[in-house]
Amino acid sequence: MNGYRDPELDDVLQDDQLRRIATLLSSAQQPEPPLDDAFRSGLRRELMKQAWDMAEGRRDSWWRRAFQPPGLAWAGAAVGLVLIASVVTLALLQPAGGLQQVIVASPIDGSNGVALQQPILVAFNQPMDHQATQDAVSITPATSVTFSWEANTLAVTPSAGTLAPNTQYQVTIGSGARTAAGQPLSSAQTITFVTQPPAAPTPAPTPKPTPVQGLGEKQLAPLGASTTAPLQWSADSSTIYFVNSAGALEVVSTKGGSVTVVAPDGVLSPSISPAGDRLAYIRGGKLEVLTFATGHTDEVTPATTPLLVGWAKDALVWAAADAIYTQGATGPSQLAALPTTGTITPDSIAPDGAHVAYQQDQNLQLLDVASGKSVTLGQPGDTFLGWSPDGTQLLYAGGGATVVSDLQGNTTATLAPGEASWSTQDAVLLGGETSLYQVRPDGSNQTRLSNGTYRSPEWAPNGTTFAFFRGGLLWSGTAPALPPEPTVLDQASAVVNSFMDARLNKLPDAAGHYLDDNGKQAYASGGLSLTITGDPSFNRYYILTQEVTGSAPDTTRFVVRLVLSHGKLDVSETEETLVLVRDATTKQFLIDQATAGPQRDLGKGPEVVGVDVSADTIKITFDSDLDPATIAGGIVLVDANGQAVTATPTYASKTVTITGLDLRPGARFRLQVLTALRDVLGHNVAGEYDLDIFGPVLKNHSNHHDAGAAAQSPDSTSPSPGSASPSPGSSSPSAGG
Numbered sequence: 001m002n003g004y005r006d007p008e009l010d011d012v013l014q015d016d017q018l019r020r021i022a023t024l025l026s027s028a029q030q031p032e033p034p035l036d037d038a039f040r041s042g043l044r045r046e047l048m049k050q051a052w053d054m055a056e057g058r059r060d061s062w063w064r065r066a067f068q069p070p071g072l073a074w075a076g077a078a079v080g081l082v083l084i085a086s087v088v089t090l091a092l093l094q095p096a097g098g099l100q101q102v103i104v105a106s107p108i109d110g111s112n113g114v115a116l117q118q119p120i121l122v123a124f125n126q127p128m129d130h131q132a133t134q135d136a137v138s139i140t141p142a143t144s145v146t147f148s149w150e151a152n153t154l155a156v157t158p159s160a161g162t163l164a165p166n167t168q169y170q171v172t173i174g175s176g177a178r179t180a181a182g183q184p185l186s187s188a189q190t191i192t193f194v195t196q197p198p199a200a201p202t203p204a205p206t207p208k209p210t211p212v213q214g215l216g217e218k219q220l221a222p223l224g225a226s227t228t229a230p231l232q233w234s235a236d237s238s239t240i241y242f243v244n245s246a247g248a249l250e251v252v253s254t255k256g257g258s259v260t261v262v263a264p265d266g267v268l269s270p271s272i273s274p275a276g277d278r279l280a281y282i283r284g285g286k287l288e289v290l291t292f293a294t295g296h297t298d299e300v301t302p303a304t305t306p307l308l309v310g311w312a313k314d315a316l317v318w319a320a321a322d323a324i325y326t327q328g329a330t331g332p333s334q335l336a337a338l339p340t341t342g343t344i345t346p347d348s349i350a351p352d353g354a355h356v357a358y359q360q361d362q363n364l365q366l367l368d369v370a371s372g373k374s375v376t377l378g379q380p381g382d383t384f385l386g387w388s389p390d391g392t393q394l395l396y397a398g399g400g401a402t403v404v405s406d407l408q409g410n411t412t413a414t415l416a417p418g419e420a421s422w423s424t425q426d427a428v429l430l431g432g433e434t435s436l437y438q439v440r441p442d443g444s445n446q447t448r449l450s451n452g453t454y455r456s457p458e459w460a461p462n463g464t465t466f467a468f469f470r471g472g473l474l475w476s477g478t479a480p481a482l483p484p485e486p487t488v489l490d491q492a493s494a495v496v497n498s499f500m501d502a503r504l505n506k507l508p509d510a511a512g513h514y515l516d517d518n519g520k521q522a523y524a525s526g527g528l529s530l531t532i533t534g535d536p537s538f539n540r541y542y543i544l545t546q547e548v549t550g551s552a553p554d555t556t557r558f559v560v561r562l563v564l565s566h567g568k569l570d571v572s573e574t575e576e577t578l579v580l581v582r583d584a585t586t587k588q589f590l591i592d593q594a595t596a597g598p599q600r601d602l603g604k605g606p607e608v609v610g611v612d613v614s615a616d617t618i619k620i621t622f623d624s625d626l627d628p629a630t631i632a633g634g635i636v637l638v639d640a641n642g643q644a645v646t647a648t649p650t651y652a653s654k655t656v657t658i659t660g661l662d663l664r665p666g667a668r669f670r671l672q673v674l675t676a677l678r679d680v681l682g683h684n685v686a687g688e689y690d691l692d693i694f695g696p697v698l699k700n701h702s703n704h705h706d707a708g709a710a711a712q713s714p715d716s717t718s719p720s721p722g723s724a725s726p727s728p729g730s731s732s733p734s735a736g737g
Helices: 007-012 016-027 037-057 059-066 071-093 130-135 488-504 508-512 517-524 628-634
Strands: 120-124 137-140 145-150 153-158 168-173 189-194 218-222 231-233 239-243 249-253 260-263 267-272 278-283 286-291 296-300 306-312 315-320 323-327 332-337 342-349 355-360 363-368 374-377 383-387 393-398 401-406 411-415 419-422 428-431 435-439 447-451 455-459 465-470 473-478 537-550 555-566 569-582 589-596 608-613 618-622 635-639 649-652 655-658 668-673 688-694 734-736
Touching (some): 137 153, 267 342, 286 315, 342 383, 355 393, 488 555, 517 589, 608 688, 628 649
Parallel strands (some): 537 608
Antiparallel strands (some): 120 153, 145 153, 168 189, 218 473, 231 239, 267 278, 363 374, 383 393, 428 435, 435 447, 537 555, 555 569, 635 668
């Protein structure tokens, strides 16, 4: 065949058969196909998108892979097929006279979840008049942009650096755009897409912690004949006080070195004061209190022999066989009586001195020192293990597991068995003869730290260093931090998203699982419906704002925006305010209250798309670039009495920030966006927008006092430390004006 040969095809298509096919196709005269306009438009858009994905989106890495063996051979065949498809497509889509129609496409057209920090790319099928094309571009919502070109692709970049979150954009290339040869667009072309929510402020928790390779273990001191010993950490986590097998109280630095004797013999129950300035212990039937600053030791002589010593804030407390005592102004003073058959448990005085654990007739009891009343913990034979740092929960061994209990004896979680210690960073060490584990007090994030003997592990105050016993020696090590805890808002927002997803998919029964009795009543009456039908249709949703508004039980408040669409265009929105409360039995969040605001039309001026509230700052994010001169008079914060809160707003990148606030927890405020506010194109807010907000409760993480147990049962298949192998009332947002 001696027809015209394309040198570029010859260069790319090395196979003679492929070149012959390409030549045949390119020389064929194709009649105008009877294709309807919708098919043409859809086919053009899909082909341009696919071509962009292959040629532009992965340009560097694709070419780099393509021209390395063995990719070269495959790349030649792939490019050949693409070019053949392109020849066929152009023959089908264009008249016989050649390229005449201007084709416009974008890789993000029709997409949801578009990244905020990226240019909007618009590709043309032929060279364009740059200035005329740029002049023909318009964007809704109003956005200031800059333009740049690469070949036949126009990059439209927001001047603020990012697009607005949770926003549907329409980028229109008007009919004023024309080719380099002067040919105008036959009609305006619009690219429509929806952006993703704003990025999370912190990384998501790692669901499965990875095992640790080393703990920096260090041998510190011998114990003599003992395998374990009572010990106490200094307040700065630098030294350890311990009692050796001869009864001597000694101290050693975690850096190693020589051991210093504090008291030579007969020492029991050492205890450091909460302030870290004094060390108390029992010796010779008396209490001795060493003040570190002076090196002086004071003696207290109780009327009955002390068995255990501890602290209630800065006051010394101790337990004898008959009662709990403290040192009063004139001598020992009884705080609460103990039963004559009771036996004091080592280390069982709570960190705040308010409770004491003891055994009575094989039962583990918890004494409330203030009231003198006791509650039974667990079952007969259960034994005390340790306290939470704040003294509001405790650990005990029962039923082959480690049980986490509140002060009323209610089980809040069940952990694997082991010798336990609870850190200031809310992590529990579980030691034993064969392994060491770390786990959250709710049972989550269990991680095997090491195999080996780790008897009686004890956290240091810093929550990273720990001491343990092995082979008659005192050791120290350092544990890695557990993944961040899910916050109260993280837990509640997961429920909100599951609830809204079920409604979006028209599954009312599934949505009803996230409602308590009050919530079910709210959706059974008052104009709220779990299933939203009709035209415009419920197309998407997003969380506008979220707050923690209470604790005990945890209470959160979410304002969720429901977006309604006609076809592919968002036309209106409504908002629901959901109040979630942690259920006392299941410990899971449920929707307890729900109210709805009025429906608002979209496309009629700037819209609020996000509100972030902290105690001293409110950030309001808009879908449009705003006229800065209208912000001071367009955004107002008022208190519950309707009085304006004095504050100066600042503006940058579609976000108005109000600083210098003092939002008292639980106090109610109203954010007002007035019609005086304008975007950069001069469009005013269509109607006043009001949003009720509350001073946030400063509570960042899940509450283990209420938090539900991701409970691990005693017969769980997870490995246990003791074995070498696994063993079996808010108002809704409103719009006025």
